[in-house]
Amino acid sequence: MARAYDVQAVEEKWQARWREEETYQVDNDDPRPPFYALCMYPYPSGPAHQGHVRNYTFGDLVVRYQTMQGKAVLSPLGFDSFGLPAENAAIRTGTHPRVFTDARITELKESLIRLGAVYDWRREVRSHDPSYMHWTQLIFLRLFKAGLAYRANAPVNWCPGCQTVLANEQVLPDGRCERSGDVVVTRYLEQWFFKITAYADELLTALDDLEWPERVKLMQRNWIGRSEGAEMDLEVVGRPDVTLTVFTTRPDTTFGMTYAVMAPEHPLVDALTTDEHRAAVVDLRARVAMESELERTVVAETAPALEKRGAFTGSWVVNPFNGEQVPLYVADYVLMGYGSGAIMAVPAEDQRDWAFAKLHGLPIVRTVEPPEGWDEQGGEAYAGDGVKVNSGFLDGLDVAGAKEAAIRFLEREQRGRRKVNYRLRDWLVSRQRYWGCPIPIVYCPVHGAVPVPEDELPVLAPDDVDFLPTGQSPLALDEDFKRTTCPIGGEPAVRETDTMDTFVDSSWYFLRFCDPFDSDGPFSPAAAARWMPVDQYIGGIEHAILHLMYARFFTRAVIDVGLAPPDLPREPFRRLFTQGMIRMDGSKMSKSKGNLVAPERYFRSVGADALRLFHLFVGPPTDDFDWTDQTDEVIDGCGRFLDRLWRLAESAAPAAVRSGPLGEADLEVRRATHRTIQQVTADIERWSYNTAVAHCMEQVNLLQRYVRDDPHADVLEEAVDALLHLLAPMVPHVTAELWERRHAGRLHARPWPKFDASLVSEETVTMVVQVNGKVRDRLQVPVGIGEDDARAAALASSRVVEVLDGEAPSRVVVRAPRLVNVVTAIGSA
RNA sequence: GCGGACGUGGCGGAACGGGUAGACGCGCCGGGUUUAGGUCCCGGUCCCUUCGGGGGUGGAGGUUCGAGUCCUCUCGUCCGCACCA
Structure with a gap:
């Protein structure tokens, strides 16, 4: 594609300038108001792919835009550099994970620089750097000491x-x-x-105030999974020494409990199984232990299998509401990990209990009157609202009222209590892997699990280990690493050989960025106070739950254990933006799927600016994008737009244009210029980059026509300069170059343009005249037209007179100055 | 199964608080300049039409002077969770 300018030369020139002039390095004492812009730090998998391009194009736009808005923009980047792929590569090729990872980082970094994305590279952090691991381990130890x-x-x-x-x-x-x-x-x-569950309630309620996509907040709410109900202590017949605690969200249905169930892993299973039934129960437990979680859930959908999946223990428990004795089962549809690992079963109001009861011939007692015709239509368990029946003192109440009454009864009788349950589980951080941050703990036969003294951190894994395809972590096989002495008593002891989940590393890196030069602690409280919270966090929707939840937890935890000042905001990310995925043939574009379209070939052809413009223009940033055969043509189109921009800016040679007083056509162009400033600014603020680009394109089209006519020097100058400012955050290289050719100085150091309010308001507007909601005429009217004048003008319209054909309007709706709707009796009937 | 999002030209999409549906771009059609061009420029491009107009935002209803937008049902696509008591 023949271009209007030497794209590669221009882009390389400006990338060098930004680096040499340290344009986007920001010190912590910068006097401008702070703005912390952050893209989720990437896992270094090699050169950038289109997902990276999209992500870092958005991020770079924010950085450059906020800088032009006069902010001190903190724009750091680092690498999430621990993880399984590097370890697998080591097993495959014999290359040490560090060597492999550093090479991938170099590649990715080069791509991002070539894209024109700008960062304060002084602040770069890498998870696997000992100076980062040190503090990850210190945080671990402080959480350990605090019981978290x-x-x-x-x-x-x-x-x-x-x-x-x-x-x-x-x-x-x-x-x-x-x-x-x-x-x-x-x-x-x-x-x-x-112990993330200690924060379950706070993590849930604090979501309300975050400027995050509702979708992400909802996913987090569901993941935390709060449910309100009651816990009950059930007496076991003949066993005064034990009670069986069950959790229910429906204490109102207790009169309908016809049996109870324990999870197979429940600690009381042995004690409560009678000899007569032991064989069946043992058999069931053995089978469940052999099953993967997956099998257990998948096969359960076929109802007959349920029969085999439950066994009577021989014990009976007592219904606290009516004193009845009901049988106690073990069944795998009850999970040890949720609630108390045991339930009261109410088949009439729970579908799983219904299925189980039917198969085992257990009685079913309705405690809520189902709607008319429920049984006739084959309805089984009824979980909806209704009038309580068969429920003693609860009869006649609705479900909500009965729940309250039931809980009050339990608390009064001391047989149970109100209880809130969460689906959220504690975060398992142990990984039996080499390429991760070692857990800084020593196991002593005398003192148990002992923290490594803080002045001995970081604990580093040895380099000279063998990476064998056994699946075993090389650390666990390394006797020299394992063998140590107890920090307390000096006894022979062994090191923890597990490493931490890489989500631990990514749970605090945004804090380290505030002050990565600090060697006295993970971050200085003053630096954190200056920059936190992150003003704009940008990343993929795939991190909607785990990463974002863990980071929210960690921020609270480091405050609560005293590593961060108590008044630090407890939410790390004030605003979150989640971009859509790039797809190809229906699946996510990724290295593992082998459907990557590398950006490098576009850098070499159309250039980084055109590729950036494409990603901004192609659709709403939140939407997924399908990469198709047509995509290259759209990218070429973006290149053509930049060519037109170039020719337009270069054509504005002052000698060739008019000066003197402005005419009406000149004023129209000025109005268009200021409206474009207004629209593009608003679009950028609301993340509508595709329409921001569209408005710039419209303006270029308009200016091309203007140049062909008889342009006024000042008007053209103003218009082109404004356009270059508006496009500066989107296509930084070409705009910087054009600015330098037209003026002295740096475009990206200039303030964001302001529009003149008197120029964006038009003097006349098109007023739509409808008859019965159908457009019949369009009139040019003054923008300040009154309601009466608008009505009169509409009724005087010859088109309206014609359509009315003598009929009198029954009503005239006036929305001056944009619209008048003339309604006739016939039309409104 | 539960929860959520979304269905607009040939394609990506626009329409921000119910008020001119289809901005901008791709593709396509026609014209011009160069003519070595896959360059550049201009015009056209939702459907039907007897050229008056009529129809149209997955489908069916509803609310309203007025619905792509709000409500109900329905079909389809995608996402999250999934024996959560």
């Missing part, structure tokens, strides 16, 4: 073939190991957790 990190036995996906733990992503949909094909089983290991 703890050790517990937890189920993991265990591959018997590989003799190792698998991440959920490594388990295939059929429940087999992706490497060996063995059936994955559940196993229990001692692992580290962060």
Whole structure:
């Protein structure tokens, strides 16, 4: 494609300038008002792909726009550099993960610089850098000391073939190991957790005030999964020594409890199973243990299988509301991880209980009157509202009222209490991997789990380990690393060989950016206070739940353990923007799918500006985009637009144009210029980049016509200069170059243009005249036209007179100056 | 199954608080300049039409002077969660 200018030369020139002039380095004592703009730091997987291009184009636009708005914009970037792909590459090729990762970082960084995205590279952090790991480990220890990190036995996906733990992503949909094909089983290991559940309620309620997409807030709400109900302590017949605690969201239905169920993993199963039923229960538990979580949920959809999935324990429990004795079962449809791991079963008002009761021949008692015809239409469990029946003192109440009355009864009788339950579980951070941040703990036979002293941090994994395709972490096999002494008593001890989930690294990097030069702590409180919270966070929707939840938790935790000042905002990201995914043939564009379209070829052809403009223009930033055969043509079109812009700006040679007084045509162009400033500014503020670009295109089209006519020098100058400002954050190279050719100085250091209010308001507008809602005429009227004049003008319209054909209007709706609707009796009938 | 989002020309999309549906771009059609061009410039492009106009935003209803926009039902696509008591 022949271009109007040497794209590559211009882009390389300006990228060098921005680097040499340190344009986007911002010090913590910068006097301008602060603005913290942050794109989620990337996992370095090699050169940028289109998803990166889209993300960092948006981010760069924000940085440059806010800078032109007069802010001190903090624009840091780093790399989420720990993770499994590097470790797998090490096993495959023998290259150390660090060497592999650093090479990928270099590639990605080069792509981003070539895109023209600007950062304060002094602040770059990498998760695997010892100076970052140091503080990740310190935070871990402080959480441990505050009781927010703890050790517990937890189920993991265990591959018997590989003799190792698998991440959920490594388990295939059929429940087999992706490497060996063995059936994955559940196993229990001692692992580290962060107590995120302690913050469940705060993480939920604080969502309300965030300027985040509703979709993301909703996903977080569902993930936290708050439900209100009651906990009840059930007596076990003949066993005064134990009570079985159950959780229910429907305490109003307790009169309908016809049996109770424990999860197979429930600690009371052994104690409450009678000898007569032990064999069946043991059998059930063994089968459940062999099953993966997946199998357990998938097969459950076929109802007959339920029969095999429950077993009577031989014990009976007592209904606290009516004293009746009901049988106690073990069944795998009850999960140990939710509520208390045991339920009261009310088949009439819960569909799963209904199915189970039918199969086991258990009684069903309705406690809510279902709607008329429910049974006749084959309705089973009825979970809706209605009048309480068969429920003693609750009869006649509605469900909500009965719930309250039931809870009051339980609390008065001391048989239970109001209880809020969350779906959210504590965060399991242990990973049986090498390429992650080691957990700084030593196990001593005398003192147990002992923190590594803070002055001995960071704990670094040894480099000279073998990466073998066994699935075992090389750390666990390294005796030199493992063997140590107890920090308290000096006894022989062993190190923790697990590393931390990489989500731990990404849960505080935005705090480190405030002051990455600090060697006394993870970040200085003063620096955090200056920049936090992040004013604009930008990233992919795929992080809507885990990363964003963990980061919100971590910010609170570091405040509460005293690492951050108590008055630091507890929400790290004030505004969040989630961009859409780039798709190809219906699936996400990604390296693993092999459907990447590398940006490099566009840098070499149309240039970074055209590619950036394409990503801004192609559709709403939040929407997914399908990369198709037509896409290259659209990108070429963006290049053609930049050519037109170039020719337009270069054609404005003062000698060739008119001076002197302005005519009406000149005024029209001035109005268009100021309206464009108004529209583009508003569009950028509301993240409507596609329409912002469209308005700039319209203005170029208009100015092209104006240049051909008889342009006025001042009017053309104003128009082109304004346009260059508006496009500066979007296509920084070409606009910077054109500005330099026209004026001295740096375009991107200039203030954002302001529009003249008197010029954006038009003097006349088109008034639409409708008859019965159909457009019949369009009149040019003064913008300040009164209601009466508008009505009169509309009724005087020859088109209206014609359509009315003598009929008198029954009503005239006037919305001056834009619209008049003449309504006739016939039309409104 | 539960929760949510979205359905507009050949295509991506615009229409911000109910008020001119289709901005801008791609593609396509026609013309011009160069003519080596896949360059550049100009015009046209929702459908039907007897050229008066009529119809049209997945489908069916409704509210309203007026609905792409609000309400009900329905069909379709996508996303999140999924035996959560």
